[in-house]
Amino acid sequence: MDRIGDDHAGFSIGHDPVRGTIEVTAWGFWSAEVATAFATKVLTACREQPGAVSLVLDMRDLKPMREEGQKSFGSLMRSLPGLGVSSATVVTTSHLTKLQLVRLATENGAGHSVQWVNGTNSLARNA
Amino acid sequence: MTTDEEVCAAALRFYEGIEHMVSGKGLGLIQETWHHTNRVTSGHPSGEWAQGWDEIFATWEVFAGFGRHDRGGSKVKSIQAHVYGDVAYTTCLFSASPAFGGETLACTNVLQRVNGAWKVIHHHADKSAMMGAALEKIAQGG
Numbered sequence: 001m002d003r004i005g006d007d008h009a010g011f012s013i014g015h016d017p018v019r020g021t022i023e024v025t026a027w028g029f030w031s032a033e034v035a036t037a038f039a040t041k042v043l044t045a046c047r048e049q050p051g052a053v054s055l056v057l058d059m060r061d062l063k064p065m066r067e068e069g070q071k072s073f074g075s076l077m078r079s080l081p082g083l084g085v086s087s088a089t090v091v092t093t094s095h096l097t098k099l100q101l102v103r104l105a106t107e108n109g110a111g112h113s114v115q116w117v118n119g120t121n122s123l124a125r126n127a
Numbered sequence: 128m129t130t131d132e133e134v135c136a137a138a139l140r141f142y143e144g145i146e147h148m149v150s151g152k153g154l155g156l157i158q159e160t161w162h163h164t165n166r167v168t169s170g171h172p173s174g175e176w177a178q179g180w181d182e183i184f185a186t187w188e189v190f191a192g193f194g195r196h197d198r199g200g201s202k203v204k205s206i207q208a209h210v211y212g213d214v215a216y217t218t219c220l221f222s223a224s225p226a227f228g229g230e231t232l233a234c235t236n237v238l239q240r241v242n243g244a245w246k247v248i249h250h251h252a253d254k255s256a257m258m259g260a261a262l263e264k265i266a267q268g269g
Contacts, residue, residue, distance in 0.1 A: 029182045063177070064185040095259045096174030100189045102266040111268065 002041060005034040009063075013045045020053040022046055022085070027061035035069035039076045046083045054087040055080075060119045064096050070104055077108035091119040130215075134208035137245035138217040138236050142203045148191045149224050150199035157187055162239060162246035172223070172232060172255035173262070193265050198226035213240040221252060226265070228257035 003012040009028025016023060022045055030038070046055060065073065080088055088110070092098035098116070105114050128136070137160065144156030161167065165179040169186060177183040206219035215238050222231045237249035 029185070063182060064174070064189045066181065066185050066188070094174050095263075096171060096186055096189045099173070099259075099262050099266050100192070102263065103189075103192050106266065106268060 002045065004037050004041060005030070010034055011038055011041075013041055015045065015049050015052065017051075020051060021056055022049060022052045022054070023056045023058065025058040025061075029063040030065055030069045032066070032068040035065060035072050037072075038069070039072040039079075042076055043079055043083070046085060050084060052085055054089065055083070055085045057088070057090045058119070059097060059101060060091055060093040062092075062097050063094070064100050070100070073101060074104045074108045077105045077110035077114070080110050080113060087115065088113060089115045089117055091117045093119050130210050131208040134210055134215040134217060134238055134245050135206050137238055138206060138208070138219070138247070139203060141236065141247050141250075142201070142219075142221065145190075145221075146199055146201050146224075148187065149194050149201060149227055151194035151196050153194075154184070154187055154191050158184070160247055162241055162248050164248075167248045169249070170251040172230075172252050173259040190262075193227070193262055195226075198224055200224035201227070214238070215240075215245065223255065223258055226261065228255055228259075228261040230255045230257040 001012055001014040004010050009030050011024060011026040011034065014023045024042055046052065090101055092101065102116065105111050141157065141160040144160055147156050148154055161180065163180040167180055167183060169177045169183045171186055174186060177186045201224045202222040204220050206217055208215055208217045217236045219234050220231050221234045223229055232253040232255055234252045236247055238245045239248045
């Protein structure tokens with residue numbers, strides 16, 4: 001599993017070969033460095049697993065992003081059609097984060113190709 | 128102008144910034160009215176607590192992404208200030224613009240006098256499912 005950032009803010013990328021899923025988990029308020037690495041790392045992971053059928057972005061614990069994060073997520077959304085994955089799912093809990101991601105997906109031509117799922121975040125999971 | 132009136136004026140200037148934001152005029156006024164430190168906090172009608180100016184500004188940017196000239200019309204009433212030295216708080220009722228759900232929310236703002244000017248250091252508004260639904264509809268192109 002590839003992990004970028006620290007316990008406060010970052011993301012990890014894993015691959016489940018049985019389910020054919022690339023699983024990305026993001027958390028916290030990203031620095032510019034973490035944000036910039038996001039699209040590059042996720043795109044590389046997808047290209048290295050050509051048999052993957054789905055991409056799951058677990059953004060339940062991600063806070064709304066500054067400009068670098070928005071650019072990075074937008075870049076990933078624009079690249080979705082060429083990745084070869086048959087489905088992309090984004091899981092969110094924070095309404096503000098979801099609103100930002102929905103807008104970015106829509107503006108980058110992926111509004112209709114992403115499935116949005118409402119989850120529970122760490123606060124609720126640990127309650 | 129009394130100190131209470133100064134605090135109310137500073138808080139109302141912040142709400143003028145919100146009206147600018149939803150009208151597509153940007154975040155300049157909101158930036159001007161807040162204290163930019165790591166020790167400021169905000170809780171919006173949608174979302175969780177934001178800690179520190181950088182994180183808070185990112186949340187305002189989410190709302191600003193929905194700003195447009197025909198989406199204004201927010202209103203503030205019943206504002207009251209309570210001053211304790213260089214710190215004060217206000218309570219008010221904020222009615223979101225129709226495009227943002229139109230709901231009336233009870234709000235609290237804490238301000239600090241910084242170099243003679245009152246700056247917002249904490250903002251909290253009631254949760255608003257109607258605002259969240261309105262924004263999600265806009266985000267999805269509705």
